[in-house]
């Protein structure tokens with residue numbers, strides 16, 4: 521199957537969309553507004569992935585922050601293999617800030633880019649000790665001031681560990697939002713700014729988690745399985 525472009529127009533077969541129409545009571549191709557598409561997407565993915573949750577193992581905000589830094593260009597599964605030993609040796613910001621760089625590199629090597637990730641981890645821990653009494657701050661401004669922490673990581677920590685509004689935009693969230701017809705933006709920050717007002721503040725983290733799951737399981741970058749997708753009757757890039 522060819523890969524649909526992210527902005528291709530709808531091409532829908534009646535037999536493939538009939539099931540969705542029966543389940544969700546919509547006409548073919550509706551809703552058409554970006555906000556309507558975002559809401560319908562979240563509603564349907566809520567049925568598909570009712571128990572969506574962050575797959576990075578963690579026991580507190582500090583562990584999630586460190587695990588998210590390690591997850592760049594790496595699978596959650598691999599990060600989860602590394603963090604138990606890391607957190608056993610360095611359970612908090614104080615201990616990690618005093619860690620040997622060589623030892624941390626050794627512990628996180630298998631996650632890739634381990635030299636830079638180690639610098640970020642040590643810098644982040646030192647900043648927590650110096651500026652936040654060893655605790656993870658909650659504001660976007662304070663989080664993104666930490667070494668190695670961008671808006672995506674900050675939004676993960678805010679939404680998952682701190683129960684605050686946050687819509688992490690990773691490659692899956694960006695790709696699906698464009699394919700479905702919710703946004704045309706390519707820059708992750710612009711995608712986040714466009715999506716935020718379309719999703720209730722308390723639902724933003726879940727919306728992101730569900731799009732990520734759908735991107736991994738159904739709408740992959742190279743081979744989206746449109747015939748099995750619950751969004752195929754209104755997705756702007758559906759190939760069925």
Ligand code: SF4
Pocket residue numbers: 524696699700738739740744745746747749750751752755756757758759
């Ligand atoms: S898999 Fe679903 S979301 Fe992805 S392009 Fe196909 S219909 Fe759209």
